[in-house]
Amino acid sequence: MKIGAAKTGTPSSSIEDYVKVIYSFTEWQDKPITSTQLAQRLGVANSSVSEMVRKLKDQGLVDHQPYSAITLTGDGIRLALSMVRRHRLIETFLVRELGYRWDEVHDEAELLEHAVSETFIKRMAAKLGNPVRDPHGDPIPASDGSVLIPAAHRMNELDDGHTGRITRISDENPELLRYLAAEQIELDADVEVLGRKPFGGALVVRIGSGAALREFDLAEEVAAALWIHSGPAHTGCTVDGR
Numbered sequence: 001m002k003i004g005a006a007k008t009g010t011p012s013s014s015i016e017d018y019v020k021v022i023y024s025f026t027e028w029q030d031k032p033i034t035s036t037q038l039a040q041r042l043g044v045a046n047s048s049v050s051e052m053v054r055k056l057k058d059q060g061l062v063d064h065q066p067y068s069a070i071t072l073t074g075d076g077i078r079l080a081l082s083m084v085r086r087h088r089l090i091e092t093f094l095v096r097e098l099g100y101r102w103d104e105v106h107d108e109a110e111l112l113e114h115a116v117s118e119t120f121i122k123r124m125a126a127k128l129g130n131p132v133r134d135p136h137g138d139p140i141p142a143s144d145g146s147v148l149i150p151a152a153h154r155m156n157e158l159d160d161g162h163t164g165r166i167t168r169i170s171d172e173n174p175e176l177l178r179y180l181a182a183e184q185i186e187l188d189a190d191v192e193v194l195g196r197k198p199f200g201g202a203l204v205v206r207i208g209s210g211a212a213l214r215e216f217d218l219a220e221e222v223a224a225a226l227w228i229h230s231g232p233a234h235t236g237c238t239v240d241g242r
Contacts, residue, residue, distance in 0.1 A: 014052065015052075015055070015056065015059070015061070016079065016083045016114060019062075019080040019083065020087065021038060021041050022062065022070055022071075022072055023076075023080035024084065028227065031069075032069035032070060033069060033070055034069050035049050035053065035070065038070065053070060059075075061073055061079065081147060082141075085140060085142075085143075086113040087109045087110070087113045088109075088133075088138055088139075089121060089124055089128065089131070090105075090109040090124070091134045091135055092128055092134050092140070093127075094109065095135045101177075101181065102181070103174040103178050105135065122143070125143070136168065136169050136170070136171040136187075137150075137166070137168035137169055137187050137227070150168065150227075151229060152164075152229040153227065153228055154224050154227055154228075155191065155205065155218070155223040155224070155228050156203060156220055156224045158193045158228060159193065160195040161192070162192070162228070163190070163191065163192045164190075164229050165188050165189065165191065165229055165230075166186070166187055166188060166191055166207075166226055166227070166228060167188075167227055167229035168187075168226075169225060169226055169227070170224075170226075173221075173225070176221065176225055180222075183216070184212075185216075185226075189207050190206075190207070190208060190213075191205055191226075191228055192206040194206060194215070197217065202219055203218045204216070
């Protein structure tokens with residue numbers, strides 16, 4: 001898949017934000033997003049979402065019928081991947097080169113992704129060595145539009161005794177990211193699920209290896225934010241919208 005603007009011309013920042021959120025919602029799951037969920041994620045009224053979705057449909061970026069979920073068309077996917085690439089490269093640059101913490105970069109990237117040129121993005125990617133994931137483990141689409149989604153599952157959905165590595169950490173809650181950083185729970189750490197405490201209690205896990213191996217009682221919100229990959233590194237599903 002080739003990344004590029006949809007055939008409707010240069011899109012507005014609002015359109016770019018909408019298609020990016022629609023794509024991101026379905027990146028790690030098969031269930032499509034609804035208008036209500038889209039409104040919640042964007043922090044806008046349902047009426048505003050309805051109006052914008054009609055505009056996106058008119059421009060050939062989404063498929064949508066009344067009272068049904070919203071899905072991206074091929075053009076919508078291409079535009080979304082372009083914005084996701086920008087956002088995640090900027091987050092990576094802010095952490096690696098400017099010393100930002102991983103809980104600080106989302107809002108900065110939201111602002112910058114609409115302002116920088118494609119030349120800037122290409123040079124930044126080259127400067128960073130064309131990374132394949134951002135500081136939270138989310139995959140960065142390549143310049144040709146391909147993106148490898150690791151085969152991973154939420155920690156809170158795993159059976160007792162399951163082992164693997166942390167391959168993605170949700171960045172939705174900055175406070176949770178700060179907690180994980182303080183506890184030194186990081187990407188690529190080894191994980192073993194030991195089981196749950198009685199009566200719907202915390203999930204007990206071992207994280208780390210060797211002298212760094214520790215046991216944690218993780219609340220549901222924390223366990224749901226950690227995605228575990230159990231196969232060989234760099235295996236998963238490749239998105240291709242050609």
